Amino acid sequence: MENQKSYVNEPLRINVKEKADSISLExxxxxxxxxxxxxxxxxxxxxxxxxxxxxxxxxxxxxxLDYMNSSTITPIVKILDRAKRGSTxxxxxxxxxxxxxxxxxxxxxxxxTADERVEIKGM
Amino acid sequence: MGVVQEMExxxxxxxxPDWTELEKVRDKGTEFFKCQGLEGExxxxxxxxxxxxxxxxxxxxxxxxxxxxxxxxxxVDGRNVTVEVRNPINENTFNHLRRLDRMIQWIRGYQDSFExxxxxxxxxxxxxxxxxxxxxxxxxxxxxxxxxxxxYVDDDDTLNVSAVANL
Numbered sequence: 001m002e003n004q005k006s007y008v009n010e011p012l013r014i015n016v017k018e019k020a021d022s023i024s025l026e027x028x029x030x031x032x033x034x035x036x037x038x039x040x041x042x043x044x045x046x047x048x049x050x051x052x053x054x055x056x057x058x059x060x061x062x063x064x065l066d067y068m069n070s071s072t073i074t075p076i077v078k079i080l081d082r083a084k085r086g087s088t089x090x091x092x093x094x095x096x097x098x099x100x101x102x103x104x105x106x107x108x109x110x111x112x113t114a115d116e117r118v119e120i121k122g123m
Numbered sequence: 124m125g126v127v128q129e130m131e132x133x134x135x136x137x138x139x140p141d142w143t144e145l146e147k148v149r150d151k152g153t154e155f156f157k158c159q160g161l162e163g164e165x166x167x168x169x170x171x172x173x174x175x176x177x178x179x180x181x182x183x184x185x186x187x188x189x190x191x192x193x194x195x196x197x198x199v200d201g202r203n204v205t206v207e208v209r210n211p212i213n214e215n216t217f218n219h220l221r222r223l224d225r226m227i228q229w230i231r232g233y234q235d236s237f238e239x240x241x242x243x244x245x246x247x248x249x250x251x252x253x254x255x256x257x258x259x260x261x262x263x264x265x266x267x268x269x270x271x272x273x274x275y276v277d278d279d280d281t282l283n284v285s286a287v288a289n290l
Contacts, residue, residue: 032174034142034182035255045252067149070175070259074247081248099164100171103267110241111248 009039016043023047024059031065031072040072044079048088057089062105063123064095073104080111080118089117096122124148132159136195140181140210148195149174159199165290168268169204172286173197175260176208179284183219184210199290207285212276220276223284226258227272230265240266 003018011029083090094105124138134155138144152173156166180193190211198205233239243262270286
């Protein structure tokens with residue numbers, strides 16, 4: 001059964017879908033807040049804690065994100081770093097046909113693990 | 124927000140140091156670059172430059188009733204786009220200026236701005252979750268727009284931060 005919840009901080013929306021094997025966070029709109037971490041970090045931490053006792057993969061899907069400021073990158077990389085050092089499985093998906101997404105997200109490959117537990121994928 | 128000047132190859136925007144002005148700034152930037160025949164990837168990167176520099180200006184400027192504007196000059200010539208963002212400062216801005224100087228010198232120390240960006244990502248990722256300092260804006264400008272950054276302070280205590288990107 002799928003469990004779904006939306007978090008909105010206009011003009012950014014994060015749709016969280018929990019399935020049997022994954023928790024997917026789909027980002028849409030723009031992330032332009034002065035301190036986006038206040039909105040984003042609790043959502044990411046919640047996803048991390050929900051997967052800590054299961055084998056669910058967190059899927060961060062940025063493909064429909066139109067724009068993000070640099071302050072948005074900070075909470076994302078903090079979570080990726082913690083996942084890399086821990087045991088959580090995380091996949092970040094981006095649209096590589098969008099130049100800005102390709103530049104911004106391909107750089108996050110530094111957080112990938114050799115066993116693909118943490119992976120950054122351009123679609 | 125006021126458009127002070129929008130000549131053929133230049134645009135000057137003057138705005139209140141208010142976060143809600145940023146969306147209008149991005150829209151104006153997109154419109155201006157479109158008029159210059161710049162759309163798509165290049166225009167997106169240049170609008171990001173304007174946006175990041177303006178965010179910093181709003182965050183760190185010292186605004187008073189007499190000096191309460193952020194001024195953005197954007198100029199396109201044959202080969203380059205120059206974005207200059209100005210804001211008032213005072214003695215309380217000293218630490219910011221020191222950080223700004225250090226950051227720009229540090230970025231310039233890298234032949235490839237991608238390497239600087241990656242190093243910064245590693246550093247930022249290790250900070251506490253509740254720390255809201257980003258510190259990625261300038262290095263993102265250098266990396267994604269391949270822009271050369273600089274700054275100076277005018278005699279009238281105005282900070283001018285510039286980014287020059289190749290077309």
